[in-house]
Amino acid sequence: MEVRLSTAARSVLYVRLPCWKIYPGGVVYVADYVYKQRPEVAQHILDLAVVAPADRKRVLTERLERQRPDIVAFSWRNMQSFGPHPEDDALDVVMNFDHSPSWHHRLKAAKDAVAIIHNYVASRMRNFGYFRLARKLLPAARIVVGGTAVSIFAKHVVAKCPADTVVVVGEGEDAMLSIVDGFTVPAGEFFYKDRTGTVSHRARGEIFNLAKLTAVDFAYIDAIFPDFRGYLDGDIGVHTKRGCPFQCHFCLYNQIEGHRQRYRDPAEVAKEVETLNKQYGVKRIWFTDAQFCSTRKSTEHVEQILDEMLARQTDVSWSGYLRLNYLTPALARKMWASGMCSVDLSFTGSQEMIDSLTLGYKLDQQMAAFDVLKANGHTDQQIKLYMPLNAPGETLQTLQMTIDRINELYSMFGRDRVLPFIFFIGIQPGTPVERLLIKRGYLNADYNPLTFNPFQIKRLLYNPPPLGRIIARAYLEAVATIDQRSEYIGRATMDILERELASPEVLASARAHAAPLMVAQERCA
Ligand code: B12
Ligand code: SF4
Numbered sequence: 001m002e003v004r005l006s007t008a009a010r011s012v013l014y015v016r017l018p019c020w021k022i023y024p025g026g027v028v029y030v031a032d033y034v035y036k037q038r039p040e041v042a043q044h045i046l047d048l049a050v051v052a053p054a055d056r057k058r059v060l061t062e063r064l065e066r067q068r069p070d071i072v073a074f075s076w077r078n079m080q081s082f083g084p085h086p087e088d089d090a091l092d093v094v095m096n097f098d099h100s101p102s103w104h105h106r107l108k109a110a111k112d113a114v115a116i117i118h119n120y121v122a123s124r125m126r127n128f129g130y131f132r133l134a135r136k137l138l139p140a141a142r143i144v145v146g147g148t149a150v151s152i153f154a155k156h157v158v159a160k161c162p163a164d165t166v167v168v169v170g171e172g173e174d175a176m177l178s179i180v181d182g183f184t185v186p187a188g189e190f191f192y193k194d195r196t197g198t199v200s201h202r203a204r205g206e207i208f209n210l211a212k213l214t215a216v217d218f219a220y221i222d223a224i225f226p227d228f229r230g231y232l233d234g235d236i237g238v239h240t241k242r243g244c245p246f247q248c249h250f251c252l253y254n255q256i257e258g259h260r261q262r263y264r265d266p267a268e269v270a271k272e273v274e275t276l277n278k279q280y281g282v283k284r285i286w287f288t289d290a291q292f293c294s295t296r297k298s299t300e301h302v303e304q305i306l307d308e309m310l311a312r313q314t315d316v317s318w319s320g321y322l323r324l325n326y327l328t329p330a331l332a333r334k335m336w337a338s339g340m341c342s343v344d345l346s347f348t349g350s351q352e353m354i355d356s357l358t359l360g361y362k363l364d365q366q367m368a369a370f371d372v373l374k375a376n377g378h379t380d381q382q383i384k385l386y387m388p389l390n391a392p393g394e395t396l397q398t399l400q401m402t403i404d405r406i407n408e409l410y411s412m413f414g415r416d417r418v419l420p421f422i423f424f425i426g427i428q429p430g431t432p433v434e435r436l437l438i439k440r441g442y443l444n445a446d447y448n449p450l451t452f453n454p455f456q457i458k459r460l461l462y463n464p465p466p467l468g469r470i471i472a473r474a475y476l477e478a479v480a481t482i483d484q485r486s487e488y489i490g491r492a493t494m495d496i497l498e499r500e501l502a503s504p505e506v507l508a509s510a511r512a513h514a515a516p517l518m519v520a521q522e523r524c525a
Pocket of ligand 2: 247
């Protein structure tokens with residue numbers, strides 16, 4: 001590939017693009033890494049997530065004109081953020097629009113949907129507008145765009161970027177360093193739109209050694225990132241490894257991070273947590289790995305990190321996505337002792353669905369691991385079950401099995417501590433479930449994953465009949481009847497579903513709908 005030769009940069013302005021306020025861990029790791037290799041480069045972080053929407057353009061303009069950086073590096077986290085769940089208004093809207101028995105509610109949902117879609121479209125357009133603004137104000141600067149959103153949609157993004165823009169795919173430390181160094185010896189994976197508008201692609205040839213990610217120098221970050229302290233009273237994201245060797249049907253995390261797991265030094269991770277805790281008063285950590293604990297080797301790595309945290313007597317509570325395949329009583333004790341405040345995991349209560357979604361574990365093993373957690377120090381921590389309801393393969397029987405298992409967990413941990421988190425599979429590009437649903441004719445092979453068409457967007461949220469309607473009606477009844485201050489919506493929904501699944505009329509209607517559907521799916525397969 002041909003990349004324009006240029007001189008090394010002296011200054012970088014990182015611009016974190018707007019999203020719901022969440023600690024910008026990705027850009028912090030990139031800036032920290034560049035600083036440690038090239039301390040002479042002046043770096044600054046501007047976080048548009050904490051700037052009022054009406055002020056963003058003005059604030060960005062002022063910063064660009066005042067600092068005139070050699071590189072403007074944007075970090076884009078969420079682009080296709082439709083994964084509605086009970087803490088996101090969009091779930092109510094979708095459920096009401098499709099399944100509410102009340103015309104009034106359906107109309108209101110349609111109105112709300114217009115507002116959500118408008119926001120979705122506008123936020124994407126605004127981000128491209130910020131790139132054009134940077135190009136207009138600083139014609140000679142190089143523009144870089146990275147972050148999870150562009151890692152997935154880099155090709156689409158680069159097409160809309162101004163000339164001389166590098167769109168970095170996946171982890172950004174080595175790519176950014178090479179750009180700062182003048183982009184003469186490119187590194188990492190990226191798309192590059194050159195000054196003539198021609199786009200080229202570089203695949204990643206080398207593997208970034210994560211052991212190079214030493215504990216973040218937060219004093220430096222504090223100095224270049226004025227809003228850093230505004231995050232300290234919430235969750236701070238700490239990364240311990242990258243990559244996931246599994247391929248759950250709906251997941252694209254391993255496309256973002258790679259299939260091979262690579263690890264940071266446990267002592268450096270613990271030092272990072274210790275500094276955050278003891279010098280900056282941070283109380284909550286989210287380990288932002290695709291899976292904090294999954295394979296045998298990663299479970300050993302977790303244990304080493306927890307040993308280091310315990311030795312340093314860090315006083316934090318922490319969580320992260322977990323798999324419990326290799327949990328031992330000793331590890332469970334260390335998890336609780338080091339401050340694990342919730343157990344966050346994918347959950348479905350039948351081996352059929354686990355296998356159909358290729359989740360790669362045994363249900364009995366998972367239930368046994370819950371026993372181990374209970375017996376080795378659980379007190380009042382929450383058990384959060386992320387349930388991909390009504391995924392391909394779900395039947396009345398598998399749904400009933402999930403309800404039965406949740407009831408077992410209520411008995412084990414206490415009903416109030418178990419949070420069944422209702423969500424549906426969002427179909428994401430390049431995943432096995434996307435391929436399956438194209439094969440079945442549910443999606444067209446040339447569908448646009450970034451479509452603005454509300455009906456297509458809704459289709460990407462997979463909740464087909466006949467179970468879709470039963471689940472949605474249960475959810476809507478729960479919303480209408482419970483007091484959400486004293487009962488959790490997911491628990492109430494599962495209770496109503498249990499009642500419905502026992503009703504002969506509901507069963508008969510579901511079976512009647514299921515028969516033609518099964519035939520249609522067979523025909524498409
Ligand atoms: C952990 C996580 C969460 C945690 C975050 C906890 C916390 N306090 O930080 C929780 C559970 C809260 C969460 C919530 C949500 N998440 Co989330 N989350 C993730 C996950 C697994 C890791 C993100 C992360 O922090 N990684 C660690 C940091 C270090 O890496 P990073 O940010 O990717 O940065 C690296 C590169 O991207 C790059 N980079 C980043 N910026 C820049 C800038 C430049 C210039 C360069 C060169 C490089 C670069 O370099 C960095 C270092 O290598 C990703 C999936 C994944 N595997 O990446 C999804 C992911 C980011 N989440 C996603 C979504 C949709 C959401 C939600 C909207 C879900 C929902 N419906 O509510 C919310 C939104 C939250 C918000 N406020 O915006 C999507 C975004 C998809 C998209 N295409 O838009 C992802 C990709 C998952 C998915 N579905 O595919 N999430
Ligand atoms: S869901 Fe978790 S375990 Fe499965 S592929 Fe994604 S990151 Fe890996």
